[in-house]
Amino acid sequence: MRARRPFVAGNWKMNTTLKSATELAAGLAKLLPQDIPGVEVAVCPPAPYLIPVAAAIAGSGVKLGAQNCHSSKDAGAFTGEVALNMLQDVGCEYVILGHSERRSLFGETDAVVNAKVLAALGKGIKVILCVGEQLSERQANQTNAVLETQMAGSLANVAGDQLGNLVLAYEPVWAIGTGLTASPEQAESAHVFLRQWVANRYNPQIAETLRILYGGSVKGDNAKLLLGQPNIDGALVGGASLKVDQFWPIVAAGIEVGNG
Ligand code: PEP
Numbered sequence: 158m159r160a161r162r163p164f165v166a167g168n169w170k171m172n173t174t175l176k177s178a179t180e181l182a183a184g185l186a187k188l189l190p191q192d193i194p195g196v197e198v199a200v201c202p203p204a205p206y207l208i209p210v211a212a213a214i215a216g217s218g219v220k221l222g223a224q225n226c227h228s229s230k231d232a233g234a235f236t237g238e239v240a241l242n243m244l245q246d247v248g249c250e251y252v253i254l255g256h257s258e259r260r261s262l263f264g265e266t267d268a269v270v271n272a273k274v275l276a277a278l279g280k281g282i283k284v285i286l287c288v289g290e291q292l293s294e295r296q297a298n299q300t301n302a303v304l305e306t307q308m309a310g311s312l313a314n315v316a317g318d319q320l321g322n323l324v325l326a327y328e329p330v331w332a333i334g335t336g337l338t339a340s341p342e343q344a345e346s347a348h349v350f351l352r353q354w355v356a357n358r359y360n361p362q363i364a365e366t367l368r369i370l371y372g373g374s375v376k377g378d379n380a381k382l383l384l385g386q387p388n389i390d391g392a393l394v395g396g397a398s399l400k401v402d403q404f405w406p407i408v409a410a411g412i413e414v415g416n417g
Pocket of ligand 1: 168328332333334335336372373374375393394395396397
């Protein structure tokens with residue numbers, strides 16, 4: 158059994174309909190009728206479908222996550238936003254924060270991400286924190302510097318004992334939704350860098366227990382190789398999480414690696 162339990166999370170983004178979301182969730186719940194030690198699985202549907210998806214996965218091994226939240230502690234005049242207590246009310250265990258689409262399309266800076274991370278952890282909602290470099294940054298040999306800046310900014314004032322409720326996702330922006338996957342070596346090397354950063358900023362024990370997922374065009378046919386790397390502890394999956402028969406092989410790779 159792997160020391161760090163593999164985690165496979167599906168980020169449905171702004172996809173699905175009420176019907177397809179419910180069917181997808183029910184299909185996964187059928188394949189994973191209960192929580193198993195070898196893998197942890199979560200789905201992150203669009204906000205309007207959180208409630209029906211929660212119903213479809215109730216009692217199964219599939220957990221619920223949201224794709225975003227507001228950072229305010231209190232309810233209030235924030236038109237269009239979703240509060241953490243609302244996510245909690247409907248059964249979300251996780252929230253994805255710092256996704257590159259939020260950063261690039263919605264102007265989320267590290268400071269914005271950090272405020273959300275602190276708010277979510279303060280509320281007891283676990284965070285899937287995404288970091289990753291653009292292609293131009295990789296080509297300019299700036300990958301580690303970019304990761305360092307995003308980590309320091311997104312985790313400002315986050316205490317070491319809060320990291321037990323946080324999962325990191327390394328998502329090279331050039332690999333998201335493009336069909337280009339980081340090679341297992343490229344991904345492993347970024348994961349090693351991130352783990353070392355956590356060891357330096359916090360301590361080696363926290364770094365050893367922290368799960369770091371890889372995200373970027375993970376598919377059934379590359380999942381085992383990626384998840385088999387010693388520092389890759391699962392996957393954050395976009396496109397391939399929208400169909401049971403594409404997502405399940407990735408979960409199966411997680412189970413195989415987790416049990417191995
Ligand atoms: C993502 O959006 O987090 C992602 C990794 O997408 P995809 O799997 O489609 O590349």
